[in-house]
Amino acid sequence: MRILVLANTPAHVHQYRHAVDRLERAGHDVLVLTREYACTTDLLDYFDMPYRVYGEHATEAYSKLQFARELGGQFRTIGTEAIRFGPDVVFGRGPYAAFAGTLTRTPVVLVLDDEPGDFNHTVSRPFADCILSPAVTRRDLGDAHYTFDGFKECAYLHPDVFEPNEDIREYLDVDRDEPYVLVRFNALDALHDTDIEGFRPEQRRDLIERLSESATVFVSDEGGEMDLRTLPARPYDLHPALIHDAMAEASLLVADTGTMATEAALLGTPAFRYRGTDDHEYGEFRELERAGLAEQFDEYDAVRDRSLEILADEGAAERWQERRREYVGDLVNLTDLLVDVARSRGELERLDRSTKRVLQPRSQSI
CATH class of the missing domain: 3.40.50.2000 (Glycogen Phosphorylase B;)
Structure with missing residues (x-):
């Protein structure tokens, strides 16, 4: 064929x-x-x-x-x-x-x-x-x-397909017990992104600075416009094929893009999506919220504060992994x-x- x-x-x-x-x-x-x-x-x-x-x-x-x-x-x-x-x-x-x-x-x-x-x-x-x-x-x-x-x-x-790369922390240069966060900023250049605004520049800076107080912050900037030299963050610069391995080990993913938030949720990593001006309803997110694997926010302060709350919660990682075992394995x-x-x-x-x-x-x- x-x-x-x-x-x-x-x-x-x-x-x-x-x-x-x-x-x-x-x-x-x-x-x-x-x-x-x-x-x-x-x-x-x-x-x-x-x-x-x-x-x-x-x-x-x-x-x-x-x-x-x-x-x-x-x-x-x-x-x-x-x-x-x-x-x-x-x-x-x-x-x-x-x-x-x-x-x-x-x-x-x-x-x-x-x-x-x-x-x-x-x-x-x-x-x-x-x-x-x-x-x-x-x-x-x-x-x-x-x-x-x-x-x-x-x-x-x-779970029957994904095999995590056990060397991902070495590639990222983070210690075995070092918490880290992935922050994804959307380029918003797709057809369905027309007239949508995600994190504003001042919100991006504030988010990075606040998250860095609790964890190492890696930034994946799809638009490639951010200058991280004055911010307490590191660019996510591994090969893009390794992004899901990095997600699986992360303590948290915060994004204004849909796909990576869905992916993190399915991996059992707390996934927080900032909607910005996007008022569309997505069936996928509604279902992942129901399963307790993802959360969406309309206000910037809410997603920032919830992110800090999760990073301070020592039991969050195990709760999310248990939810993944109960939900994703049956899909x-x-x-x-x-x-x-x-x-x-x-x-x-x-x-x-x-x-x-x-x-x-x-x-x-x-």
């Missing part, structure tokens, strides 16, 4: 990397089409995934004409590469995957989450043969839409599901009974 995967962000690479490895080891041909964005290609190289680049995600302001030209060029490259590869099934999300499947007359499997924007869903839904999403997804995308009990991050953070291993769906060429009726049991038609679950 030949499987084509559209992976446009670092999170997409993590989502598919174990499935790609297993499918290749089983003798299938896999190709990942990607774009230059953040550390996406760095991760693809690190995990030795077969890929080709179709374009880049530019963050600078474009005129409508410039944007249309760039988008047109990306679609042409995707079309050329897809036809050359000749897939039996296409995985991805949004219009790129839909276009590749339509052009090659190949079944399209979309793996979605409860993102706020409707654009990707609206454009790609008519071309999808199969849509998979977490059960917490609130929208119904039609007869081809099936849900599973878990999160898309379960493809790489499920669906998404890698297993992706591999089975790939082998079925996106035709769910061809799945065996055990795999079918983990899927629920969305129209019957709302």
Whole structure:
């Protein structure tokens, strides 16, 4: 079989990397089409995934004409590469995957989450043969839409998949018992981030200074704009492939970005998300809050004070790990599901009974 995967962000690479490895080891041909964005290609190289680049995600302001030209060029490259590869099934999300499947007359499997924007869903839904999403997804995308009990991050953070790197503290240069905090600042340059503001500059400084009184602070600044030389913090400068190992050992993650907060929560690390001006409701966060693994805050003072409270709580780490054991272990291993769906060429009726049991038609679950 030949499987084509559209992976446009670092999170997409993590989502598919174990499935790609297993499918290749089983003798299938896999190709990942990607774009230059953040550390996406760095991760693809690190995990030795077969890929080709179709374009880049530019963050600078474009005129409508410039944007249309760039988008047109990306679609042409995707079309050329897809036809050359000749897939039996296409995985991805949004219009790129839909276009590749339509052009090659190949079944399209979309793996979605409860993102706020409707654009990707609206454009790609008519071309999808199969849509998979977490059960917490609130929208119904039609007869081809099936849900599973878990999160898309379960493809790489499920206890059956994730193996922590025991040397991560050595790489970070922190002692065995030294508490440390990961602080993630979002670049807010994605389509669904338009008009959203996270931590303001003065809040970033205050947060770092206050957290540093209780723990070593590592800053992951997606926008790359912060100057940490005058602040009591260290840049998180390990290879991006090691971020989940660093999360798993951290005492706390504080972020104004969604994906890393979800990831930390699933690893059993207290995960606090500052919403800023983001007033969207996410089914994933609501569920993680219910499980006691994540917390969201509308006010800066609240997330700062709660962070300091957790760092002073000696029993917090064990409570969160116990919650992870009780909750995350019962979720669906998404890698297993992706591999089975790939082998079925996106035709769910061809799945065996055990795999079918983990899927629920969305129209019957709302």
